[in-house]
Amino acid sequence: MGNLFSNYYELASMLLFVVGFLILLIQRNLIKKIIGLNIMDTSVFLFLAAKGYIAGRMSPIIRDGVTDASRYINPIPSGLVLTGIVVAVSTTAFALALALRWYQQYNSLEVDWTTLKHLLKGEK
Amino acid sequence: MNNIPFITILLAMVGSVIVLLLGKKEKTAYLLMQFIFAVVAALSFVLIPYFLKNGGTITYTLGHFPSPWGNELRFGLMESVLAFAFSAILFLSVAAGKKGVLEDVKSCKQHCYYSLLLLLLLSLLALIYTNDIFTAYVFIEINTLASCGIVMVKESGETLKATIKYLIISLMASGLFLISIAIMYAITGHLLIPALSETVKTLVSSGDYRWPLLATAILITVSMGVKSAMFPFHLWLPDAHGTATTASSSILSGVVVKGYIILLIKIYYRVFGIEVIRSMGILNIVFAMGIAGMIIGSVMAMREKNLKRMIAYSSVAQIGYIYAGIGVGTWAALAAALFHMVVHAFTKPLLFSSAGGLIEASGHSKLIADMKGAGRRNKLAGLGFLVGTCSMIGVPLFGGFTSKVYLALNAGGKMYIFLIALAISSCLNAMYYLLVALRIFSKPSPDEDLYADEKGSASNYAFVISLFAAINIALGVGGILVYDMLIKGVEIL
Numbered sequence: 001m002g003n004l005f006s007n008y009y010e011l012a013s014m015l016l017f018v019v020g021f022l023i024l025l026i027q028r029n030l031i032k033k034i035i036g037l038n039i040m041d042t043s044v045f046l047f048l049a050a051k052g053y054i055a056g057r058m059s060p061i062i063r064d065g066v067t068d069a070s071r072y073i074n075p076i077p078s079g080l081v082l083t084g085i086v087v088a089v090s091t092t093a094f095a096l097a098l099a100l101r102w103y104q105q106y107n108s109l110e111v112d113w114t115t116l117k118h119l120l121k122g123e124k
Numbered sequence: 125m126n127n128i129p130f131i132t133i134l135l136a137m138v139g140s141v142i143v144l145l146l147g148k149k150e151k152t153a154y155l156l157m158q159f160i161f162a163v164v165a166a167l168s169f170v171l172i173p174y175f176l177k178n179g180g181t182i183t184y185t186l187g188h189f190p191s192p193w194g195n196e197l198r199f200g201l202m203e204s205v206l207a208f209a210f211s212a213i214l215f216l217s218v219a220a221g222k223k224g225v226l227e228d229v230k231s232c233k234q235h236c237y238y239s240l241l242l243l244l245l246l247s248l249l250a251l252i253y254t255n256d257i258f259t260a261y262v263f264i265e266i267n268t269l270a271s272c273g274i275v276m277v278k279e280s281g282e283t284l285k286a287t288i289k290y291l292i293i294s295l296m297a298s299g300l301f302l303i304s305i306a307i308m309y310a311i312t313g314h315l316l317i318p319a320l321s322e323t324v325k326t327l328v329s330s331g332d333y334r335w336p337l338l339a340t341a342i343l344i345t346v347s348m349g350v351k352s353a354m355f356p357f358h359l360w361l362p363d364a365h366g367t368a369t370t371a372s373s374s375i376l377s378g379v380v381v382k383g384y385i386i387l388l389i390k391i392y393y394r395v396f397g398i399e400v401i402r403s404m405g406i407l408n409i410v411f412a413m414g415i416a417g418m419i420i421g422s423v424m425a426m427r428e429k430n431l432k433r434m435i436a437y438s439s440v441a442q443i444g445y446i447y448a449g450i451g452v453g454t455w456a457a458l459a460a461a462l463f464h465m466v467v468h469a470f471t472k473p474l475l476f477s478s479a480g481g482l483i484e485a486s487g488h489s490k491l492i493a494d495m496k497g498a499g500r501r502n503k504l505a506g507l508g509f510l511v512g513t514c515s516m517i518g519v520p521l522f523g524g525f526t527s528k529v530y531l532a533l534n535a536g537g538k539m540y541i542f543l544i545a546l547a548i549s550s551c552l553n554a555m556y557y558l559l560v561a562l563r564i565f566s567k568p569s570p571d572e573d574l575y576a577d578e579k580g581s582a583s584n585y586a587f588v589i590s591l592f593a594a595i596n597i598a599l600g601v602g603g604i605l606v607y608d609m610l611i612k613g614v615e616i617l
């Protein structure tokens with residue numbers, strides 16, 4: 001149990017991930033689903049950023065001519081987060097465009113056939 | 125030789141942008157896209173004799189950064205065979221479904237459709253060749269968006285519904301994949317597959333991080349299972365594959381789901397090592413899901429009244445075969461699963477393209493009940509459907525028979541379960557496919573004969589259908605050649 005509290009960044013990001021995932025699965029409203037998607041992606045970014053940070057070091061941009069790697073944090077997770085953000089933005093844009101189209105067609109944002117209940121029932 | 129995979133990826137990427145810029149010139153866009161598909165197929169084909177002669181694999185470093193830092197492509201015989209098959213199938217499926225595309229897609233948006241298809245090829249090639257799991261994640265997302273796009277392009281109410289369902293379920297799977305590579309990076313410190321597998325080996329032998337490793341293996345299996353419609357996660361597939369325009373259905377069923385299976389195989393064999401996966405018990409679960417998919421997919425297909433949805437459900441069953449083959453966990457069974465993948469990749473587009481022709485010959489009704497005599501009105505589509513049917517059921521001399529024989533022979537200790545499931549599934553396949561085949565060739569009574577004869581279909585449609593049928597029979601007769609190539613390819617995985 002001790003580990004759970006000392007690694008609270010990881011704990012928080014996993015909790016957020018589950019929250020986002022469940023919103024994406026359970027909510028009927030398309031906009032809420034998209035918000036859930038973003039919570040889910042952001043939790044992964046939190047996880048990666050927490051993994052890349054080393055206490056007491058600087059962000060990996062050469063400052064005052066110091067090139068010693070031990071003064072800077074690990075840059076790769078930051079790079080992964082940036083890539084992840086780009087991917088999340090484009091999927092969100094696509095999902096929003098579909099939600100808009102759905103609203104134009106049916107004048108509602110509710111979709112009741114992508115929720116957990118219907119997936120379990122296997123409706124058509 | 126070293127540069128060919130990168131050139132093909134780059135060609136598809138540049139092509140997709142140029143096609144998008146072509147705007148109103150749909151014909152030029154179409155020709156350019158087909159030209160790029162053909163060039164990619166030809167270039168991939170060049171690699172096959174090279175690897176047959178020299179064996180081994182080539183690792184191509186992007187930007188010449190050495191192993192633990194740079195980004196790499198890695199390819200051998202298996203990758204070249206698959207890349208060739210996939211690009212050829214894209215070429216043929218679009219040629220066969222062109223008429224449907226012209227009808228279903230608004231003419232101002234056709235160039236966007238062609239651009240999406242090129243993006244799809246790009247992401248598939250990257251998934252086949254890449255040696256880095258984060259790159260794989262990025263291309264999975266490109267693949268997801270492009271495949272949702274090619275479903276949506278028909279712009280009817282039912283495709284909108286199917287696309288939203290497909291997108292939401294795919295995005296959940298992508299999220300699972302992303303978190304699992306984040307955990308993987310946190311416990312190993314690597315993203316490149318060779319470095320990753322070294323670290324995983326030492327972690328497994330020291331027993332550290334057992335639960336995180338198990339969790340990542342499960343999460344990756346689930347996420348790839350969702351995207352490739354492994355049995356309990358197949359619910360999005362019939363909607364997406366059954367409602368899209370014919371060319372999209374062929375491509376989605378034939379090629380797109382396979383890209384994810386290949387990535388999963390790579391992660392099993394090259395990141396974790398198959399023995400680790402076996403000792404985690406995941407292989408048995410994959411096998412059980414495959415068997416369940418084989419039977420339940422067929423039962424669902426039997427209950428379906430809509431022809432395209434029936435063929436889509438049959439894909440669930442065929443993907444069950446592939447997963448059952450992977451679940452056995454030997455080189456020979458893996459090669460058999462890959463061979464089944466290639467056979468299915470050539471058969472499903474044939475079935476969808478023929479179904480497109482049959483639907484057109486029955487006054488655009490997708491219901492099987494309305495198909496009476498459609499095979500007489502459009503003889504070519506009828507014959508194509510018959511060949512596809514024979515292959516899916518597993519009639520000797522057709523591709524499906526050969527691949528099922530290899531799968532059964534290599535099932536090892538699980539052979540009895542596999543044979544029973546194979547027998548049940550093949551009987552069910554025969555029941556629903558033959559019923560349709562009988563219906564489309566039966567003579568309609570005069571008062572039922574509502575539709576005029578098809579007045580000679582387009583020549584490229586005829587050419588593609590006969591080519592698909594010929595490839596099916598060739599795979600059935602000369603399947604041993606392809607199987608040998610694949611077995612040589614997987615042994616150096």
